[in-house]
Amino acid sequence: MEKLGHVTRYPAGSILFGAGELTDFVLLVRHGHVKITTHSSEHIVAVRGPGETVGEMAAIGREPRSASVYALSEVEALYVPGDVWLEFLYEHPRVMRALLRHLHARLKEATRKQAEHGIIGAEQRLARGLVELAAKIGTPDERGVCVALNQRELAGLVGVSRESVSQVVKRLRAMGAVATGRQRIIITDEAILASVADGNTIS
Numbered sequence: 001m002e003k004l005g006h007v008t009r010y011p012a013g014s015i016l017f018g019a020g021e022l023t024d025f026v027l028l029v030r031h032g033h034v035k036i037t038t039h040s041s042e043h044i045v046a047v048r049g050p051g052e053t054v055g056e057m058a059a060i061g062r063e064p065r066s067a068s069v070y071a072l073s074e075v076e077a078l079y080v081p082g083d084v085w086l087e088f089l090y091e092h093p094r095v096m097r098a099l100l101r102h103l104h105a106r107l108k109e110a111t112r113k114q115a116e117h118g119i120i121g122a123e124q125r126l127a128r129g130l131v132e133l134a135a136k137i138g139t140p141d142e143r144g145v146c147v148a149l150n151q152r153e154l155a156g157l158v159g160v161s162r163e164s165v166s167q168v169v170k171r172l173r174a175m176g177a178v179a180t181g182r183q184r185i186i187i188t189d190e191a192i193l194a195s196v197a198d199g200n201t202i203s
């Protein structure tokens with residue numbers, strides 16, 4: 001893998017590439033996390049981290065970038081030209097299978113989210129989103145596990161309005177599940193949050 005490209009580093013907050021851009025390189029993330037956004041830099045559709053790739057869609061589909069990608073923290077990635085990456089996939093069926101599995105999981109997740117839309121309330125959806133984010137980008141804080149995203153970003157990621165996020169966060173705070181800080185949410189009680197994520201009502 002290392003021979004396929006070269007290592008690039010991106011400072012926290014910088015853009016790796018923008019939606020609509022006509023580039024086709026693939027980035028294999030080695031350290032740090034990126035956010036994938038559509039519409040605006042705060043409408044997050046996914047977060048990716050070490051061992052994951054970004055930019056594979058332009059290489060596969062030969063189309064402009066479907067979304068923008070920003071570094072959430074300092075990021076180190078292997079930069080691989082699109083044609084080199086495709087050639088590597090053709091020559092390595094196991095890697096191709098891993099990619100197909102990943103795309104399958106993404107499609108299943110998108111279908112699940114779409115099916116749940118309107119059925120699962122904002123509270124459960126946000127709690128689920130926070131549980132997933134804590135596992136992926138959470139960092140320990142003296143009060144719990146910190147997720148460094150603001151409420152607008154959470155709203156985009158979970159698919160609820162900014163106003164709903166604000167109301168739900170207030171309720172989760174009253175339950176003792178979370179605390180809030182500047183541009184961040186701290187999960188103070190994982191068990192309560194997990195219970196809300198499972199659909200239980202807590203008063």
Ligand SMILES: Nc1ncnc2c1ncn2[C@@H]1O[C@@H]2COP(=O)(O)O[C@H]2[C@H]1O
Nearest residue numbers: 036045046054055056057058065066067
């Ligand atoms: N819904 C999504 N879920 C996860 N990753 C995505 C999603 N949409 C776009 N991406 C990633 O963001 C990248 C944007 O550039 P590409 O279209 O080349 O490839 C895209 C994928 O790697």
